[in-house]
Amino acid sequence: MPSISRGEVEHLARLARLAVTEDEVDRFAAQLDQIVQAVAQVGQVADQDIPPTSHAVPLTNVFRRDDVRPGLSQQQAVAAAPAAEDGRFRVPRILGEEA
Amino acid sequence: MSELTRLDAADLAARIQAREVSAVEVTQAHLDRIAAVDATVHAFLHVDTERALDAAKAVDDDVAAGRPAVSPLAGVPLALKDVLAMQGAPTTCGSKVLEHWQPPYDATVTRRLREAGVVILGKTNMDEFAMGSSTENSAFGVTRNPWDLDRIPGGSGGGSAAALAAFEAPLAIGTDTGGSIRQPGAVTGTVGVKPTYGTVSRFGLVAFSSSLDQAGPCARTVLDAALLHEVIAGHDPLDSTSIDAPVPPVVAAAREGATGDLTGVRVGVVTEFAGDGYQPGVSAAFEAAVAQLRELGAEIVEVSCPSFDLALPAYYLIAPSEASSNLARFDAMRYGLRVGDDGERSAEEVMSLTRAAGFGAEVKRRIMLGTYALSAGYYDAYYGSAQKVRTLIMRDFEAAFGRVDVLVSPTTPTTAFRIGERVDDPMAMYRADLCTIPSNLAGNAALSVPCGLSGDDGLPVGLQIMSPALQDHRGYRVAAAYEVARDAAQGGSLITRVPELEVV
Amino acid sequence: MTTTVALMDYADVIARFDPVLGLEVHVELSTNTKMFCGCPTVFGGEPNTQVCPTCLGLPGSLPVVNEIAVESAIRIGLALNCEIAEWCRFARKNYFYPDMPKNFQTSQYDEPIAFDGWLDVTLDDGEVVRVQVERAHMEEDTGKSLHVGGATGRIHGADYSLLDYNRAGVPLIEIVTKPITGTGERAPEVARAYVATLRDLLKALDVSDVRMDQGSLRCDANVSLMEKDAPEFGTRTETKNVNSLRSVERAVRYEMTRQAALLADGGSILQETRHFEEASGTTRGGRRKETSEDYRYFPEPDLVPIAPSRDWVERLRTTLPEMPAARRKRIQEEWSLTDLELRDLVNAGAVDLVAATVDAGASAAEARSWWVSYLSQQANNRSVELGELPITAGQVARVIALVADGSLTNKLAREVVDGVLAGEGEPDEVVDRRGLKVVSDDSALYAAVDEALAAQPDVAEKIRDGKVAAAGAIVGAVMKATKGQADAKRVRELILERCGG
């Protein structure tokens, strides 16, 4: 298995929205490398024709009726917000386009 | 110490109904005990004194009015792991990111406890977001093992297990993603049960790894665990993975087991979970327990489950992957911690700074690992393969349960290790869950029941009993039978041998 | 913006390049509740009043799938001639954005509920283009952000943003076409017609409000150009914020001319998301976000798979309405319309309204005439869609009936319609209140006729002498006296009768 580069760690940290220091990049690279080496043995089944299991319990078609249920009040909704204004969550400026 | 705190839950409930003692007195005795020893043990993150007494009073009012008990545990105090939402109390998951956060709703487990008249004393300490095997990863300090204050109480539910062993509560709730109920149970000499996945609602359980997480009962006796199990289990339409089936008859099974006869029960010993890496005292206690089961009439066979060797690596791909996604919501926008918002920084920068400041090292490590494992190009080799391993493990269980009724193993390879001993060695830490993980991956039932003290260090050892999905009662029957035989052989309950804590 | 963007003349674009389109349409379902929780989906509520732990992404909350949303997805898939999956799952699409409470979107990835379909699109001149549909899948909408400070609420330069999650979790169906090739210069028109046809189809299915102006129907247009005879597609851009049918056409056309100029100049196209600017009709590049490889999709562990039984699917197939195209064909025959008449009807957006008016008892010719001419004019004057006029098909049918039985003249009928549009009530109420009924009560008319004859004795005399043509002056006087509410023909009869006829 290839070792994990600093660049890769930085990319992962950005995807995960984790600000990392230079030191942390090195530390993560080393630790991830160690863990990935240790868990990579699962790859031995990668080519085998085995159905993957994502749910231990084989349920299907669990649905809810389309009936309105009471939710939270506006006050409850924003009660824990770090900042709120006029019943809306106030957040730092957003860069870029809407997704 | 008030005698009331030494009693088990079934006994307390009976005495409350018989008006020998009031629920308020019982609750107060436990609150007093918490006040006396929790500065040392640090099992609790939050003690909900007033509402606990109110809940106890409501049970006393019922008794006074001659109303029938709302459940067999009405009036019994309980310690709730801080990963379950409880309206009006902080729910922190042991994380700075959620410090002081109060959910505007109750988890289904919390609601069921309240409706059963169970008195919730407070919220217990845990590894941050349930990631860990020692409770050292809590942002709010370590919890100490009442058997030896220099040692870990297991994790992630170390607070719940320690609260039981310190007689701060007769009942507790834990959650088990890779062993977080059973391993703390094993190292604190208490009973911990991971029910079949889908039988206890996850609604309101702050997700670590959604396909593995399951809440379950923690207690000092098998019967108490069963009574609590029946209170919290059952179908919940708010959880899509909840199974719409009757709760397995675990209380009846515990009572049946207590008669001490296991004739005709086939017990499989998992051959993979022995040998190198198993502390000699743990192996000896386990072998003695197996011998005891044979004496009770069980038929003992060795069973090989070869894929179990891949369980740990598969788990350390699946759980971090799901966690990396589940924990994305902690972004400083709607609730919880926000740092670095100086009016200039963008939302993205504030998110990154907050998550860097709010998450501890282990959580960050797993988020990074999960982000990596799910990445394009690695998905098939890692996450995809881990899900195939999951299939193999389920097949191993299926084959095994074709031959035996239950499988047994040590719950964890070693007894409680020293605080700090493994913090810098993630892989060593992860091995604490070696034996418990297969049942999380396969979703079947498993429990840990104390099986004596290790000869090498005098610390508790756990016997793990695994049952097929929805056959949770099998494990209870075997555990209850073993518990009776163990106490008879050892001249009393194991938990009474926990050293007396210094009262402050 | 100070930079000017080079554009190529459209004819030159077509001479040199072949456009390739890919259209992604997001449609908000008009279910009572959201995709995964019981919060209402009503548009326009006070901020954060239609939220719960689940759609706010609170720790511990869990999703449960709305059965009607799944049914709608299957019906849409069937209407688009898709296969319906026997087994499919939701997946998590992971990326951070403040309008997304969980920082992942619960969507479908490699297992959509519907796939491999097509939709026939009729262009203005009657040419039919078959658009292949790759997939239709279920997902959830995001919340809405309001950008405060900086330039006029735009995202760029804003000081901070305010978030409302009422829309977060509203069920969306994303319908994705396969690459649409070979449409040449008509590509922009095809794009518009596809979205219009899809809109009509979704409306007929009654699964969505399909209001582009309110965002319940949104189109992202992928456009690329390839040199004539090039072996593979060029690099595409994805234009978002295309909020009307007209914008779809303009956005595609603009991108074609922009990309062509770049390519002709030896430049290359950046694969990016662009933003359509309604005012200028141009597109603007956005900040580059995660690329699609970075979404880290994996099966949603909080939900179980959906395995629609074939029984269920077939039962849903029986609930499909007549498809708009088939319906148009039938209507053309039933109402004996020429192609041109049908096209006018379609272009006026009047098919449904006319049909409903016919259903309410009116003749097809009358109904068509009212909607296509007078009411279209009124809609134009008010700058609204025909369907948004405050008059119902039933009301129009009633007016037509009143004309047919002689209660109203055509002129009066238009006044009645004006009254209804002005909110004065039902047609009969307007007739009463405005006193518009044709006077056909002979006794009232006799009095008016007698009065007019008495006022003009010389004219009366001429009529009595057999000069019937002179009656016109008396008719005019009677009509004036009755404010035009008398039936002129009847008045004339009465005059002749009074004058000894």
Ligand SMILES: [Mg+2]
């Ligand atoms: Mg989408």
Ligand SMILES: [Zn+2]
């Ligand atoms: Zn909601």
